[in-house]
Amino acid sequence: MGSLQINLTKSPKEKPARVAGFGTVFTDHLFVMDYTKAQGWHNGRIEPYDNINMDPAACCLHYGQGIFEGLKAYKTKEGKIQLFRARDNFERLNRSAEKLCIPQVDVEFMLEALEKLLEIEKDWVPTEQGTSLYIRPFIVATEPFLGVRPAEEYKLFIVLSPVGAYYPEGLKPVSIMVEKNYVRAVRGGLGEAKTMANYAASLLAQEEAKQKGFTQVLWLDGVERKYIEEVGTMNIFFKIKGEVITPPLTGTILPGITRDSVLKVLKKWQVPVKEYRISIEEVVDAYKKGWLEEVFGTGTAAVISPVGKLVYADVEMDIGDYTENSIARKLYDYLTGIQYGIVEDEFCWVKILD
Numbered sequence: 001m002g003s004l005q006i007n008l009t010k011s012p013k014e015k016p017a018r019v020a021g022f023g024t025v026f027t028d029h030l031f032v033m034d035y036t037k038a039q040g041w042h043n044g045r046i047e048p049y050d051n052i053n054m055d056p057a058a059c060c061l062h063y064g065q066g067i068f069e070g071l072k073a074y075k076t077k078e079g080k081i082q083l084f085r086a087r088d089n090f091e092r093l094n095r096s097a098e099k100l101c102i103p104q105v106d107v108e109f110m111l112e113a114l115e116k117l118l119e120i121e122k123d124w125v126p127t128e129q130g131t132s133l134y135i136r137p138f139i140v141a142t143e144p145f146l147g148v149r150p151a152e153e154y155k156l157f158i159v160l161s162p163v164g165a166y167y168p169e170g171l172k173p174v175s176i177m178v179e180k181n182y183v184r185a186v187r188g189g190l191g192e193a194k195t196m197a198n199y200a201a202s203l204l205a206q207e208e209a210k211q212k213g214f215t216q217v218l219w220l221d222g223v224e225r226k227y228i229e230e231v232g233t234m235n236i237f238f239k240i241k242g243e244v245i246t247p248p249l250t251g252t253i254l255p256g257i258t259r260d261s262v263l264k265v266l267k268k269w270q271v272p273v274k275e276y277r278i279s280i281e282e283v284v285d286a287y288k289k290g291w292l293e294e295v296f297g298t299g300t301a302a303v304i305s306p307v308g309k310l311v312y313a314d315v316e317m318d319i320g321d322y323t324e325n326s327i328a329r330k331l332y333d334y335l336t337g338i339q340y341g342i343v344e345d346e347f348c349w350v351k352i353l354d
C-alpha cells in the first residue's frame with residue numbers, strides 16, 4: 001500500500017472547552033485511501049478534514065455497499081494515549097469487507113496509519129473522566145455505476161470525534177423492549193457484518209420503541225422470533241442463577257469485541273459462562289422463578305450497559321439494582337480500568353502510543 005502522505009491543515013479548529021455528547025465534533029484531519037482495480041489500495045494520506053467530492057452515481061449512494069468500524073483512544077492520567085484492541089477492529093473490518101464484496105485492507109498498514117493520525121491529533125483526545133476520542137474507520141464504494149455488481153473503486157476513511165462520558169452520572173440501567181414485529185437480520189444475511197444496511201433496517205423499530213419510552217430494542221431471531229440476538233448497538237448477556245449466558249455467533253449478530261473481552265474476563269474470574277441460543281421464554285421463565293439476576297449489553301460506546309427493565313409483550317421484568325457486587329459493575333470497572341490505564345492490562349489488549 002506504500003507510504004503515507006501527510007498534508008496538515010493551515011487553519012486548525014477551535015477545540016471544544018468541554019466535551020459532551022456523541023459524534024458531532026470532528027478533528028482537524030482524516031485519513032483517506034483509494035482503491036482501484038488496477039492499483040489496489042493506494043495513495044493512503046492524512047489530510048485536512050473536509051467535505052468529500054463524490055459522483056452522484058457512486059455505488060454506495062444507491063446500493064449501500066459500505067462498512068464501518070468503531071473504536072476509541074483513551075487518555076491516561078499521565079497523559080498517554082491508549083488504543084484498546086485496535087487490531088481486532090481492523091480484522092473485523094476485513095471480515096465485514098468479505099461479506100460485502102469489498103477488497104481486503106492490510107491490517108498492519110491501517111494500524112500504522114491510525115497511530116500516525118492519532119499522533120497528529122493527540123491534543124484532541126479529551127482528558128475529563130470517561131471521555132475519549134471515538135475512531136470511525138469506514139469504506140464506501142465510490143465507482144460511478146448504476147448497474148448492480150460489486151464496485152471496482154472504493155475509498156477508506158478514518159475520522160475522529162471527541163466524545164463525552166457515556167455515563168456522566170455513573171453507571172445507569174436502561175429500559176429495553178423485546179421487539180416482536182420487526183427483525184434485524186436473518187441466517188445467511190448480513191447480521192454479522194458491521195454494515196450500514198443493518199442500521200437502516202433497525203431505525204423504525206428503534207423509533208417506535210423510543211416513543212414508548214425505551215432506550216433500545218432487543219432483537220429476536222428473524223426466523224422463529226424466539227431466540228435472543230442482540231440489542232441495537234450492543235451484544236447482550238444474562239445472568240441466571242449464577243451463570244452468565246450470551247447468544248452464540250451464528251452469523252446473525254455482530255461479533256462484538258467488548259463481548260469477546262467480557263467472555264475472556266469472566267473465564268479468568270472463573271464465573272460460569274456459556275454461549276447458548278437462549279429463548280425469550282427461558283428469560284421470562286427465569287424471571288418468574290426469581291433467577292434472573294442481571295442483564296447487560298456490551299459495546300464500545302457504553303462498555304457495559306446494565307438493563308434495569310426488560311419488557312416482552314405484557315411481561316415487565318424489573319431486574320437487579322446493579323450494586324458494587326454485580327458482575328455488570330465489576331466488568332465495567334475492570335474494562336474501563338484497563339482502557340484508562342488504571343488496571344493492569346493482563347490480556348495485552350492495550351497499545352500505548354508515544
Ligand SMILES: *Cc1c(COP(=O)(O)O)cnc(C)c1O
Nearest residue numbers: 233234235254256257258299300
Ligand atoms: C458495533 C456493534 C456492536 C458492538 O461491538 P463492539 O466491538 O463491542 O463495539 C454490537 N452490535 C452491533 C450491531 C454493532 O454494530
